[in-house]
Amino acid sequence: MFKFAFFFAFFLFFTTNTTSGSHNNTSSCPTNSCKNGPKISYPFWFSQGSLPDQYCGYQELGLFCDDNGNAIFSPPPGKYYYVKDIDYANHILKLVDFDTANITCPRALHSFPLGNLPLSHSPLNSNLNFYYNCTHYPSSGVPPIECLSSGANRSFVFLMGNETEGFDCQEKVVVAVLKDQITSHDDGGLINEFAGAMNEGFLLDWQTTTNCAECEASNGTCGYSNTRKETLCFCKDGTTKSNTCQGGGGSRTGLSRLIIGLIIGGGIGALLICILVYSFRRKLSPIVSEIRKVKKIHQDIEALIRSNGPLPIKRYSYSEIKKMTNSFQSKLGQGGYGQVYKGNLSNNSPVAVKVLNASKGNGEEFMNEVISISRTSHVNIVNLLGFCLEGQKKALVYDYMPNGSLEKFIHNKNLETNPPLSWERLHHIAEGIAKGLEYLHRGCNTRILHFDIKPSNILLDKKFCPKISDFGMAKLCSNTQSIISMYGARGTVGYIAPEVWNRNFGGVSYKSDVYSYGMMILEMVGGRQSISIEASHSSETYFPDWIYKHVELGSNLAWDEGMTTDENEICKKMIIVGLWCIQTIPSDRPAMSKVVEMLEGSIDQLQIPPKPFIFSPTKTQVDICTTTSSSD
Template identity: 80%
Template sequence: MFKFAFLCFVPSLFLLFTTTSSSHNTSFSKTCPTNHCSNGPNISYPFWLSQGSPPDEYCGYSEFGLICDSGTIFNLPPGLYYYVKYIDHANHSLKLVDYDTANQACPRALHKVPLGNLPLFHSPLNLNLSFYYNCSHYPSGLSSIECLSSGSNESFVFMMGEETKGFDWSGNCEANVVVTVMKDQITSDGDLIKEFAGAMNEGFVLEWKTAEKCVECEASNGVCGFSNTKQEVLCFCKDGSTRSNSCEGGSSAGLSKFVIGLIAGGIGFGALLICILLCCFRRRLAPTVSKFWRSKKIDQDIEAFIRNNGPLPIKRYSYSEIKKMTNYFESKLGQGGYGVVYKGNLSNNSPVAVKVLNGSKGNGEEFINEVISISRTSHVNIVNLLGFCLEDKKKAIVYDFMTNGSLEKFILNKNFETNPPLSWERLHHIAEGIAKGLEYLHRGCSTRILHFDIKPSNILLDKNFCPKISDFGMAKLCSETNSIISMYGARGTIGYIAPEVWNRNFGGVSYKSDVYSYGMMILEMVGGRKNISIEASDSSETYFPHWIYKHVEVGSNVAWHEGMTTEENEICKKMIIVGLWCIQTIPSDRPSMSRVVEMLKGSIDQLQIPPKPFIFTPIKTQVDTCTTSSSCD
């Protein structure tokens, strides 16, 4: 017992000594490290390197995190990427090149530069080009962009404001995109049709100003930063202190530290006394106390999280209401890794699905993920959350009931009398709806949501076979400015997990990981079979994308199933090509979900054949089917 007490005493004494003596240390000053990606510019304040797991506190504007991925990458919300060619700190400027069109001989501009509320503005060195695509009618005598034209429709480019006057371009063209380039790349008497590609590949210049929340900090000679833990702006001062907005009034910092040191020392001494008392009863009390406090803390954390993210626009039910709603859990619909789903009815007899979560599994993260993430969404292709129950260890979530169940039962269909096979047109509609739902999660809502478990069993179908993305137990909520996130361990379902999720050597984990899972799923929709066989001894023999390459010549007229019409064959080929693009091994080679929607809507003739993925999915023994240990930047 005395040995145990001595071990308790040492750290407590150390705490008392270090906390009080640190109050006199004013030599510390926050330094901003300089980093750089391979062959890229130096990254220093107010920019910072967000690769991997950023520290709890870092200096730099939170919106100015850069990524290393075949160059230096800047992510502008909502989820658009740009190469950084240079950063000029003296003139507060940087040159960017659109990631989606870089190094293309005939780039098709997809979007304008979305500055939003960022502390950035366009340089006077820039000008705008206005592109009009797939125009069915247009004034005669104009030169079109042949490489971007489609069939009888033409595409055009103008210096913005110099379009033919008196003609309704927007009304006669499929799309209009404004793109920023540098003035010196366009000659006044030159041929814009020949110059636009070079100008887009050269990029454009943005200038930054002091971020609004950092004005007071920088004016007081501090360094502005951010706390991932507290999710707030910080001001790092030269005296070593950290303030909320300004370094003025720093003379009181030493006194504050001294007082804090005394308090911390007192806490340490109190901890010593408690430690001595507990050591006498540790064997008898430890298991019970540990279990009680761990369970209590989880429930308190969930309640606190809901309060901090509320008020929620959904109803909170008592557990007795849940039991009554499900007729005491009479009708079981299915079971997953985090709970059982029952059919129920509301007081107005509206059918609902009630997921009762496993009380003993996890730390409550899956419950928080589902309630907070889905309650923030409103989209035709996202399942509708009606309410939740949180009562001690009892947790449940109430959804709309989906008449046609999950997509999985139609893909793995072994009873055609009970579940008639879905038509190719309906499969295409379902694939497009899921893509739109993911596009919304990645770009359309105030908080970016990464699902991390896209698979057929998590796609529900309503009475009209409209797909709804469900089961957000593994989701991660991230700010729009974070593109690469940190995770501890893998999460997802074998056969659908992106390579970078289980092996970071393939790249950072991002929304592109959902794109991979989506690609595996629509390939499975095409093939009507699982993409990996658990019973197989050699996963390379059953890796479904390789099976497609082996048995189907994608570039030819595929007759995937006997009796397919020309239109059905085209839908099949389009889904295969889109799926194979989505499962490219390197995340940056995969399209965004916005591009996936475009590909599914467009003509098969405009789709290029992707290269063959060069890896296999992990075998079952390498990654657990479901893991939840992670944290979002």
């Protein structure tokens, strides 16, 4: 009976609309092109000379041709950009700044003025930060852009997030470029790459404008009237209306019969549902309760995302996630949080897609990760490209890290597949992680405490540049807040700071991350000896205790006779830094800025720290950690 009711409704619809016809109003949406540019079609519109009385397209997305036949986009206030490509399938616009195109040493004059345009920066972009006419700057370590410097005034460029302090400059400009055009992680290499990157351009994603949302929802095509100064909606029946086609422009008779049919069918269906609910109300009660719970979680996540303002990352549909992973064909890993799959974006850029388990808590970890990482931009922080949230389906899209996690190199069981990392590379990785943590603690507008620093959460790119990942445990606080309140313990056994699981040791703060970092770099050193950081407390080989005795006695720390003097020095430096970081009292631990300084400085300047009261909670003492942290 239920199926019959809806069949009857659709039967009425189709039998009353067979003569109404369906006309595509293509004449109102012409396709144009410039001599040297892509085709110009909806939602873009073409203007040459005076503005047309009315046109089909978004009011903000008008294009024109210059005298050389190049397509030009001119957003207010009076900026000009070459239109290099328009990807209509993926809503991507590629632009090159008119003022810096084809210049050997370009001087960026302005950022792209997003304003109220229906455009947003693509996650495939990176930001370059230009400092111009600097009168005060560090005397060494940061190379200037010679071709943009004049006399004593120097100019500099940084990848956003890598800026250093000590600059007094007359002007600063932020410019977007494609990530794949920047391959150097140091400022010297960036000087040789920024001109080519700016000439290659950047990408913008476009979204439906607020004025056109109602029209497109009614199956119409949006436009604008310059004479009446109002939004138009071109309907499929050939009519032009204001704002909406009111259901697509079909005949009123057919629409009325459809409504009547739906009312009758809906009424019968509702009656049947009421009977079923009444009959099985006891069985349905727990199901309804679960549905309400899931809906509440979903609403809480959506509300939290909205309260944090527009996110600078793309939101994907679940169908897009399936498409980019080829229906989840290639699995990279699995943990308590869910599964990670390899995928490809529309431009064939490889990505890692983390699909969270539907039953994973109340969505707190998902919200933490999206909001925390979307606020960051640093070479040592994993880059979040986008996320998906559809009911219980949650996924995160990251840059693909071909070398996987640091953990597999520390506890290396297959020397042929994963050759051991050199001491120099281990030092470089430790330094990069420290800089990433320093950025989280001091470089963001909002301080981010990670609370789960461990080798499996450090990813390595193709050049073994470390990236801090997995912000599910993270907590945000103001830069002025030294001690934070937190219910229960969070983290992974073996890396949790004493004050996190027992407040008698002190308040929880950014120094808790410092402790986890210290345990991790000691493990990086101990990995050569295959000594676990989670060794039994009764064991004589508990590594921090064992290694402190050797440092205190001045013993030779070489794991094998083949270690050089420089390698032994790196080893000892990492151990001393690690021991400072795991001091029991939080105030005795250095800030991450000091850790970076210690790693970059000479071993002769480092003092042996006091012996820490070394103890880490057993799994029974912080059982909550095993349920709130991943074991990936």
